[in-house]
Amino acid sequence: MGRGLRRVPVLVIVGAALVAALGGTVYAAGKINGRTIKVKSLPGNRLAVGSVPGNRLKPGALQGSALAPGSITGIQIDASTLGQVPSAIHADTAESARDAETALNAANAENARTVNGYEAGCRSGTRAFAGACWQTGASETALNAPAAAAACAAQGGELPEALALAAFSQQPGVTLATGDEWSSDIPSFTTLNSYSVATVNSAGEVGSAISTATKKFRCVLPLVR
Numbered sequence: 001m002g003r004g005l006r007r008v009p010v011l012v013i014v015g016a017a018l019v020a021a022l023g024g025t026v027y028a029a030g031k032i033n034g035r036t037i038k039v040k041s042l043p044g045n046r047l048a049v050g051s052v053p054g055n056r057l058k059p060g061a062l063q064g065s066a067l068a069p070g071s072i073t074g075i076q077i078d079a080s081t082l083g084q085v086p087s088a089i090h091a092d093t094a095e096s097a098r099d100a101e102t103a104l105n106a107a108n109a110e111n112a113r114t115v116n117g118y119e120a121g122c123r124s125g126t127r128a129f130a131g132a133c134w135q136t137g138a139s140e141t142a143l144n145a146p147a148a149a150a151a152c153a154a155q156g157g158e159l160p161e162a163l164a165l166a167a168f169s170q171q172p173g174v175t176l177a178t179g180d181e182w183s184s185d186i187p188s189f190t191t192l193n194s195y196s197v198a199t200v201n202s203a204g205e206v207g208s209a210i211s212t213a214t215k216k217f218r219c220v221l222p223l224v225r
Contacts (some may be wrong), residue, residue: 120223138177152219159184162198
């Protein structure tokens, strides 16, 4: 028996071993596929680069920290899945602030008679001019200059300055009384209690008259809050 084994050529034994090895490899290649691999049996570092396409990954399988910087660009991101970024929120706030400021400016322009944050207006029979309320008509009674000044003071106002009265006389719908109106300006003194007072006529011309003369007048009153 021992002699019979010695007669088997070595080449035959080597050939048989080779066939057996090849047969096992072919079997493994034909029988092993992705389905036969158990979950988590292969670590990620055993996979060749590009061997797993993106559509084979489950949603959420990769966290942002696992991605290399610059590996994903804006083209590959679905913008509808992103929330509003902080800078955009601030941009909306800034836009709202501009709208609010525009509306506030418009309100202030509409209500221009505001003094120190309080709405102010003029009483009936007066109109706003030069930051105050001017009577639209002259007094019914002609008085001397001191009495006219006292009458305006009793109403909480005063006689207008001459140049301001001349400017007011040029406003639409304003007509000064015939024979000039008193102003508060005193251009000169002659003797004690005898002085001239500036007057303005219906044409807006400035003149003067002795203070004891009688003329009509109009008062300038403060804005009413």
